[in-house]
Amino acid sequence: xxxxxxxxxxxxxWGTDLGVLTPIEEAVIAAHTDAGVSQDLENRLNAAxxxxxxxxxxxxxxxxxAIIGTAASVPTLAGQxxxxxxxxxxxxxxxxxxxxxxxxxxxxxxxxxxxxQKIGVIGSLGxxxxxxxxxxxxxxxxxxxxxxxxxxxxxxxxIGTAESAAALxxxxxxxxxxxxxxxxxxxxxxxxxxxxxxxxxxxxxxKSLSGEQxxxxxxxxxxxxxxxxxxxxx
Numbered sequence: 001x002x003x004x005x006x007x008x009x010x011x012x013x014w015g016t017d018l019g020v021l022t023p024i025e026e027a028v029i030a031a032h033t034d035a036g037v038s039q040d041l042e043n044r045l046n047a048a049x050x051x052x053x054x055x056x057x058x059x060x061x062x063x064x065x066a067i068i069g070t071a072a073s074v075p076t077l078a079g080q081x082x083x084x085x086x087x088x089x090x091x092x093x094x095x096x097x098x099x100x101x102x103x104x105x106x107x108x109x110x111x112x113x114x115x116x117q118k119i120g121v122i123g124s125l126g127x128x129x130x131x132x133x134x135x136x137x138x139x140x141x142x143x144x145x146x147x148x149x150x151x152x153x154x155x156x157x158x159i160g161t162a163e164s165a166a167a168l169x170x171x172x173x174x175x176x177x178x179x180x181x182x183x184x185x186x187x188x189x190x191x192x193x194x195x196x197x198x199x200x201x202x203x204x205x206x207k208s209l210s211g212e213q214x215x216x217x218x219x220x221x222x223x224x225x226x227x228x229x230x231x232x233x234x
Contacts, residue, residue, distance in 0.1 A: 002027060006044055012057040015104055024064065031068045045069075046076045047099045054170055062089035071099040079103035087117045091124040110136050119151045126155030134159060138167035141182075142174070150181045157185030160192025162201045169208065183218055185208060190225055194232065203229045 005023040012021065022166035024041075030112065031038035045061050046070075065073050070086035077094050080086035094102045106128070122140065126131040133155070153171070156164035165186060172182050190205035199226045209218055 002041075002044070006048060006206060007192050009057050009060065010051065010053065012060060013054055014056050020100070021060070022115060028064055029069055029227075030156065042068055042070060042073060046073055049080070050055040050109040058086055059089045061074040062093040066144050068217075069093055069097045071097070071101040073097065074099065074101040074105050077102075078109065081105070081121060082113055082117055084179070086116070087120060090228050091120050093125045095124045103128055107136060110140070117132045119147060122148070122151040122155050126158035129159050131159060131163065134163045134167060138171070141167065141171040153182050154188075157188030158188045158192075160196075162198070164195065165189040165201065165205055169205075180215075183214075187218075187221055187225070194225070194228060197232070199229045200220055 001023040005021050008020040009024070010017075023212070027037055027041045031041050042065070045065050048061050049058070049065075062077070065077065069077075072096065074094065077090045080090040081094075083090075094106055103125070105176055106121055106125050107130070108124075110118065110133075113121050122137065122172050125137065136170075137152045137156050137159075140148055141156075143149045143152065156168055168182055168189065172179060172186070183215060186209060188201045193199075193205070194202040203226065206222045206229065210222035210226065211219075214222070
């Protein structure tokens with residue numbers, strides 16, 4: 001039955017009767033409690049990715065790997081990060097695979113991807129909140145492409161560590177064009193630090209953004225943050 005479902009998957013699109021894929025859906029559920037089923041299913045999904053799949057079928061497989069995938073799936077997914085049609089869903093899976101190899105693959109792709117694929121990789125590292133990505137992302141804050149610089153700033157804000165905040169603060173004076181995206185990222189960092197009970201680091205960021213030289217909305221956000229820090233310390 002499972003073999004028949006994978007054969008049907010080759011011609012799958014979102015207009016297809018999903019019933020033909022029921023054995024795959026059942027195997028995903030069983031994989032949560034049966035290591036043997038999980039490994040067999042992951043092997044089948046990876047083999048399918050290496051074959052000739054429609055865009056819809058490729059997305060379906062990546063969604064399943066996002067649920068049951070392990071480090072074993074990383075090489076196959078990483079090989080698709082540069083593809084225009086495959087990169088989005090490959091990143092979707094890598095973002096969700098709880099293995100250090102997935103984060104490493106995304107970091108490696110920073111040096112090989114370009115254009116929209118690179119922006120996507122940057123966003124995925126932010127979604128993973130990968131602290132190991134802070135150093136390479138910090139270098140991209142000074143990229144000639146404003147879209148790359150903005151994406152790197154927002155990813156550092158999502159990672160939300162003291163190290164990412166320091167990188168953003170260092171880049172703020174020389175930010176290309178609109179500095180607001182760096183400020184937004186700093187506010188995100190402060191919020192994450194406060195949520196992690198690092199009131200001192202969060203307070204320092206909010207204070208740096210509370211001066212009269214900042215736009216009114218930034219000052220308001222910083223003031224709210226300072227009040228939240230004070231409540232936590234009380």
